[in-house]
Amino acid sequence: MKFRLPTLFAYMLAALFILGSCKTYYTPTYNAYQPTPNASVERGKMLVQSSCAGCHFDPATGKLSGRQFMSTPGIAGKVYTANLTQSATHSPMSKYNEAEFVYLMRTGVARNGHYIPYMPRHFMSDADISAMYAYLRSSDEAVQAHDAVSGLTNLNLIGHMGSILLPKPEPFRPTVSGEDMSDQVAYGRYLVYNIGCWECHSKKGPMSLKHAHPEETKGYMAGGRKFKMPDGDIHSSNITMDKATGIGNYTAEDFRNAVLKNIAPDGKKLRPPMKDFHLLTEQEADAIFAYIKTLPPVKHDAQRKDAKR
Ligand code: HEC
Numbered sequence: 001m002k003f004r005l006p007t008l009f010a011y012m013l014a015a016l017f018i019l020g021s022c023k024t025y026y027t028p029t030y031n032a033y034q035p036t037p038n039a040s041v042e043r044g045k046m047l048v049q050s051s052c053a054g055c056h057f058d059p060a061t062g063k064l065s066g067r068q069f070m071s072t073p074g075i076a077g078k079v080y081t082a083n084l085t086q087s088a089t090h091s092p093m094s095k096y097n098e099a100e101f102v103y104l105m106r107t108g109v110a111r112n113g114h115y116i117p118y119m120p121r122h123f124m125s126d127a128d129i130s131a132m133y134a135y136l137r138s139s140d141e142a143v144q145a146h147d148a149v150s151g152l153t154n155l156n157l158i159g160h161m162g163s164i165l166l167p168k169p170e171p172f173r174p175t176v177s178g179e180d181m182s183d184q185v186a187y188g189r190y191l192v193y194n195i196g197c198w199e200c201h202s203k204k205g206p207m208s209l210k211h212a213h214p215e216e217t218k219g220y221m222a223g224g225r226k227f228k229m230p231d232g233d234i235h236s237s238n239i240t241m242d243k244a245t246g247i248g249n250y251t252a253e254d255f256r257n258a259v260l261k262n263i264a265p266d267g268k269k270l271r272p273p274m275k276d277f278h279l280l281t282e283q284e285a286d287a288i289f290a291y292i293k294t295l296p297p298v299k300h301d302a303q304r305k306d307a308k309r
């Protein structure tokens with residue numbers, strides 16, 4: 001049999017495609033799982049609104065009903081974040097039991113085995129994951145059933161092949177006790193890891209994020225990740241304590257205003273996708289600032305190509 005070059009190329013592409021789709025499926029295995037008793041809906045609301053809403057909240061519905069995911073390059077197809085409301089028909093979340101939810105959060109592996117690489121919360125404590133679960137099952141307006149999806153995920157061949165390059169799931173950790181909240185720096189790091197400040201404030205996007213060792217991510221907290229926004233590209237700020245290019249001149253008050261109210265020290269509004277983390281307390285903003293002060297200041301003019309704020 002004689003192979004011509006284009007035929008051979010087509011076969012190779014098909015093989016890569018099959019390999020790619022196999023590698024994005026895993027088998028979830030659950031160890032004996034004990035839900036945390038008396039999970040706090042209020043704590044869950046703070047976590048979901050701070051850590052998940054940026055991707056899953058749709059301002060058009062006022063609910064966590066999902067929206068188009070902006071970080072996927074157009075040539076790979078379209079990705080929509082899931083509907084997390086209580087809709088029995090349109091929300092995958094409504095089918096999750098708590099053990100499956102813990103597994104998804106810790107590894108990124110969904111209950112059907114599909115690997116979702118964008119949002120593992122590797123370090124989130126058992127109590128906090130239970131709190132998020134309780135909130136998603138609560139009577140809060142943002143989680144009431146919305147029986148529709150904003151769009152259907154449709155990755156093309158390039159998208160499927162690209163997903164081979166994404167970080168692989170980490171082994172499942174059945175229990176995580178979290179941090180002692182009275183240790184300010186440790187709690188600040190906990191919030192940065194689990195809210196995901198570092199995912200936006202590092203140098204590059206999803207391909208280079210080291211979810212199991214965030215601090216080893218390239219340009220950790222020194223900014224530069226590019227976001228394609230409707231009015232042009234914007235890069236995340238350098239939020240290390242470098243005086244010239246970072247937030248080295250921030251006072252504690254400046255930091256609270258930026259994080260809780262989205263107001264920069266010069267009084268201007270910070271631009272999306274930065275959002276106001278208004279459900280965090282001042283103490284929590286202070287804890288994040290205390291943690292940032294322990295990181296090495298990095299000189300990196302992350303926004304030099306952007307229009308002025
Ligand atoms: C960076 C964006 C992003 C963040 C932040 C994020 N998600 Fe997602 N999530 C996605 C995308 C994209 C999908 C859909 C993936 C797909 O269709 O392949 C998804 C899907 C899901 C699903 C559906 C799983 C399934 O079985 O289909 C659940 C549940 C979920 N996310 C929960 C959460 C929770 C809880 C948080 C907060 C801790 C969160 N997500 C944070 C982007 C995000």
Ligand code: HEC
Binds near residue numbers: 192201236271273274
């Ligand atoms: C979805 C991505 C995203 C997330 C998550 C995010 N940020 Fe931002 N942040 C940005 C972008 C983009 C800017 C630049 C905004 C501008 O220039 O107007 C920014 C700006 C800032 C600034 C202002 C810095 C300056 O230029 O003076 C601070 C401080 C900050 N973020 C802290 C945080 C903290 C703390 C968290 C976590 C609680 C966080 N950010 C989470 C994207 C994000």
